Amino acid sequence: MPKSNNRIRIGLFVLAVFLIIGGILPFFSPYDPRSWNVVPRNLQPSAEHLFGTNNLGQDTFWLLTAAVRNSLLIGLVVAAFATIIGVMAGLTAGFLGGIPDRVITLIMDVFIVVPSLPILILMASLLQGRASIWMICLVLILFNWPWPARQVRSIALSMREREFINTARFSGSSTFKIITREILPYLFAWALANFVNTVLVAIATESGLAVIGLSSAEQTTLGSMIYWALQHQALLGARWWWIGTPVVAIVFLFVGLFLVTTGVSELSAERRGQQYA
Amino acid sequence: MHFVRFLASRLITYVLVIWIGVTIVFFVPRFLPSDPVEAMLGRVMSQGAYMQPEQVEAMRSTLTQAFGLEGTLFEQYLGFMQRIFLNGNFGPSLAMFPTPVNELIGRALPWTVGLLLNSTLIAWLVGNVVGLLVGYRPNRRLSKLLETIAIFVYPIPYYISALILIILFVHVTKIFPLSFNVRGAPGSFEWIGSAIYNSILPALSIVLVGFGWWVLSMKALSSGLKEEDFVYFAKLKGVSEGGIMRRYVLRNAMLPQITFLALQIGTIFNGALIAEILFGYPGLGTLTQTAVLQSDYNLLMGTITISIVAVATATLLVDILYPLFDPRVQHK
Numbered sequence: 001m002p003k004s005n006n007r008i009r010i011g012l013f014v015l016a017v018f019l020i021i022g023g024i025l026p027f028f029s030p031y032d033p034r035s036w037n038v039v040p041r042n043l044q045p046s047a048e049h050l051f052g053t054n055n056l057g058q059d060t061f062w063l064l065t066a067a068v069r070n071s072l073l074i075g076l077v078v079a080a081f082a083t084i085i086g087v088m089a090g091l092t093a094g095f096l097g098g099i100p101d102r103v104i105t106l107i108m109d110v111f112i113v114v115p116s117l118p119i120l121i122l123m124a125s126l127l128q129g130r131a132s133i134w135m136i137c138l139v140l141i142l143f144n145w146p147w148p149a150r151q152v153r154s155i156a157l158s159m160r161e162r163e164f165i166n167t168a169r170f171s172g173s174s175t176f177k178i179i180t181r182e183i184l185p186y187l188f189a190w191a192l193a194n195f196v197n198t199v200l201v202a203i204a205t206e207s208g209l210a211v212i213g214l215s216s217a218e219q220t221t222l223g224s225m226i227y228w229a230l231q232h233q234a235l236l237g238a239r240w241w242w243i244g245t246p247v248v249a250i251v252f253l254f255v256g257l258f259l260v261t262t263g264v265s266e267l268s269a270e271r272r273g274q275q276y277a
Numbered sequence: 278m279h280f281v282r283f284l285a286s287r288l289i290t291y292v293l294v295i296w297i298g299v300t301i302v303f304f305v306p307r308f309l310p311s312d313p314v315e316a317m318l319g320r321v322m323s324q325g326a327y328m329q330p331e332q333v334e335a336m337r338s339t340l341t342q343a344f345g346l347e348g349t350l351f352e353q354y355l356g357f358m359q360r361i362f363l364n365g366n367f368g369p370s371l372a373m374f375p376t377p378v379n380e381l382i383g384r385a386l387p388w389t390v391g392l393l394l395n396s397t398l399i400a401w402l403v404g405n406v407v408g409l410l411v412g413y414r415p416n417r418r419l420s421k422l423l424e425t426i427a428i429f430v431y432p433i434p435y436y437i438s439a440l441i442l443i444i445l446f447v448h449v450t451k452i453f454p455l456s457f458n459v460r461g462a463p464g465s466f467e468w469i470g471s472a473i474y475n476s477i478l479p480a481l482s483i484v485l486v487g488f489g490w491w492v493l494s495m496k497a498l499s500s501g502l503k504e505e506d507f508v509y510f511a512k513l514k515g516v517s518e519g520g521i522m523r524r525y526v527l528r529n530a531m532l533p534q535i536t537f538l539a540l541q542i543g544t545i546f547n548g549a550l551i552a553e554i555l556f557g558y559p560g561l562g563t564l565t566q567t568a569v570l571q572s573d574y575n576l577l578m579g580t581i582t583i584s585i586v587a588v589a590t591a592t593l594l595v596d597i598l599y600p601l602f603d604p605r606v607q608h609k
Contacts, residue, residue, distance in 0.1 A: 106290065106293065109290050109294075110290065110293055110294045110297050110298075112540060112543065113290075113294045113542075113543055113588060113589055113592050114294060114297065114298040114301070114543070114585055114588070114589075115543040115544075115546050115547050115584060115585060115588045116543075116547065117546075117547035117550055117551075118547075118550070118565070118580075118581040118584040118585060119298075119301055119302065119305065119581070121550075121565060121569065121581065122302060122305050122306070122577060122578075122581045123305050123309065125568075125569040125572075125577060126305070126306050126309050126313065126316075127309055127310075128316070128572075200432060204434040205547070207434070207436075208434060208436055208547070208548070208551045211436050211551060211555070212551060212554050212566060212569075214569065226440065235443070235444065235447075235448050236448075238448065240444075243440070243444070244444075247437055247440055247441065247444075250433070250434070250437050251429075251433055251437060254432035254433055254434070255428070255429055255432055255433075257432065258428065258431065258432035259428070262428075262493075
């Protein structure tokens with residue numbers, strides 16, 4: 001018990017820091033962090049420029065706040081829709097059974113195997129940088145709902161036979177009521193863990209696309225920060241602050257998300273274990 | 278009989294995966310507000326080649342034909358499917374004209390397969406052994422250290438581990454070369470040596486992340502399994518610790534790990550594609566990037582389609598091999 005609590009605590013602390021960086025700080029940016037030559041170029045970190053400035057005359061710190069905001073936004077939107085669609089599809093498949101179950105399972109299996117990145121690359125390269133963040137989100141949702149759906153389906157299959165569901169059914173509850181009153185609360189902790197994990201996957205995929213210069217050219221994300229640093233030879237010029245800032249930010253963000261995911265799922269497993277032991 | 282049904286259901290999924298994947302690949306360019314023919318024409322003209330309007334028109338119709346964009350949507354679809362499944366031909370590459378796309382892919386694919394096969398296997402084996410030890414002795418200091426490392430390594434995407442390795446081993450300490458450079462005649466010792474030397478960092482970036490995942494999942498499985506009654510029974514029977522670990526816990530935990538492997542192949546492939554590009558590794562990822570940069574439509578369609586087929590095939594292979602490791606599944 002204390003171990004998973006610790007994980008959640010550290011994870012939540014890291015996430016809180018990122019929420020402040022991405023959710024609040026962008027409003028205080030003294031200038032549009034994307035515009036060029038607003039600050040002197042290639043400065044080392046100082047009190048005025050916390051993470052230094054880059055080759056293009058952008059302040060790395062303010063650029064980071066904008067990047068974190070956009071990356072978090074992508075992650076949250078994709079995770080929200082993918083989890084909702086996944087839970088609904090999984091419940092439908094698990095409870096209806098028969099042909100709907102077979103069809104949904106088949107579609108899930110197919111989308112789990114088809115790799116999303118090549119399709120995103122194809123789409124983004126044909127649009128030549130005109131792909132909006134929302135289009136990328138849409139494709140990410142398309143490829144991320146089957147993971148929760150698969151798991152919810154197996155949970156639903158096992159729960160169909162459970163005592164408390166039968167009790168509810170015999171006491172006259174409708175299937176809809178059983179799902180909303182009895183099953184969704186049961187699924188909640190699990191769905192939360194999956195939600196956080198999908199945030200991670202979505203940010204990772206979009207950033208991957210951005211690192212090779214194929215995400216939206218309009219918006220800055222953690223990945224496109226890395227892309228521009230690579231394009232302007234930040235590595236050869238040993239401008240570590242420029243390339244290092246987004247890399248370190250991604251590492252911290254992902255470890256934080258992961259700690260919350262495993263913490264929540266372990267905590268809920270322990271709770272369930274106690275309840276039914 | 279059982280095996281035939283199992284195989285049939287896997288094969289049906291396999292065919293469906295490829296069919297749906299290829300169908301998406303077919304429709305994406307046709308539903309996007311972009312025209313690969315105009316993109317290619319624009320690229321040619323921006324390179325300074327002056328052309329008469331008739332020439333432009335002739336080139337436009339040639340390209341439309343070469344890209345398979347003639348006729349109604351249904352005709353195009355049939356033609357596309359025919360080219361892929363019956364002829365297995367993606368036409369000539371336009372950036373490297375007249376080299377066929379098939380030849381370029383044929384050169385890149387062994388590199389990608391070699392990289393992924395070796396690094397995934399190493400990560401799987403090492404990660405599972407370490408995970409078993411960590412799960413079996415969770416309170417040792419070494420176990421805690423290894424688990425913490427795994428927690429910090431696993432959530433990092435491949436391209437980030439690739440970048441960190443590049444920064445540390447290429448730019449800060451100049452141990453590995455800046456660009457991928459294989460010397461010597463193919464097949465010679467010098468060639469093999471330099472190919473391995475150049476592949477160490479790309480492979481390491483994939484192994485590190487994979488290692489984290491297998492350690493964590495194996496730890497969860499084995500710490501649950503060691504509480505099982507049959508393990509307790511084995512202890513009472515006097516089976517040695519090592520014997521219990523190998524024959525009772527490992528045997529049982531291995532199976533879900535093989536299923537996990539099948540599910541992960543797509544994710545591993547996605548990540549490796551970008552890691553390849555960062556290292557300039559001459560595989561499918563870098564070839565895809567070339568196609569994107571040169572707006573080489575045929576090459577792009579070829580690499581994307583092959584990516585989907587490769588991932589589906591690898592998943593199918595792991596699925597079919599699974600019963601070999603599970604003595605409870607009997608094929609009669």
